[in-house]
């Protein structure tokens with residue numbers, strides 16, 4: 618006997634769009650950190666090892682001011698694809714001699730099929746010295762899958778932050794960094810240095826917090842010690858009231 622029409626309801630809530638699950642944000646434990654060192658930072662670090670750090674965010678060695686981008690790795694993405702459609706698959710767009718056809722720059726176009734929907738993706742990876750054989754190709758495939766999955770909305774929140782282009786801009790230097798840079802620029806001779814310090818120190822002291830100002834003062838003293846002595850410094854006996862020098866007085 619047929620059910621009354623009013624009872625014709627789905628047994629359970631079924632999403633009309635199973636692909637919507639691909640767009641769910643990834644939990645923090647599945648988001649990895651990729652250091653994006655600028656060219657200038659790389660050069661500075663190579664000249665001066667003290668500018669590098671063993672990073673406790675990504676575990677790598679890079680310039681101390683390097684920013685990190687959030688990204689979803691191959692394993693986390695595969696996990697998500699399997700959750701959405703255990704039968705998901707990918708294939709290269711083209712084959713050459715029976716193998717996936719990597720293009721002239723080593724990149725690869727792929728077709729990613731999830732829930733019967735196929736979208737294109739492109740992957741690329743730079744070769745690195747001492748890479749294991751095949752490691753670059755595997756990285757290209759992972760990159761292509763991430764790229765194609767983005768067409769389904771996977772990890773889109775990470776992409777549209779604008780972070781991906783952040784490495785093209787130099788970070789704005791802080792006042793402390795600008796103060797130190799100014800002092801370094803003035804460290805030509807004692808007169809220029811003294812002038813550069815005297816004109817700015819009140820402003821820096823007012824604008825910087827105590828710790829930052831203390832670091833600027835320390836840098837000033839370090840730089841002052843590197844300056845050659847004047848040929849005939851007119852040494853005068855310090856007046857009695859000069860003995861209580863403030864700690865931020867120039868030490869010459």
Ligand SMILES: [Zn+2]
Nearest residue numbers: 652672674675
């Ligand atoms: Zn790092």
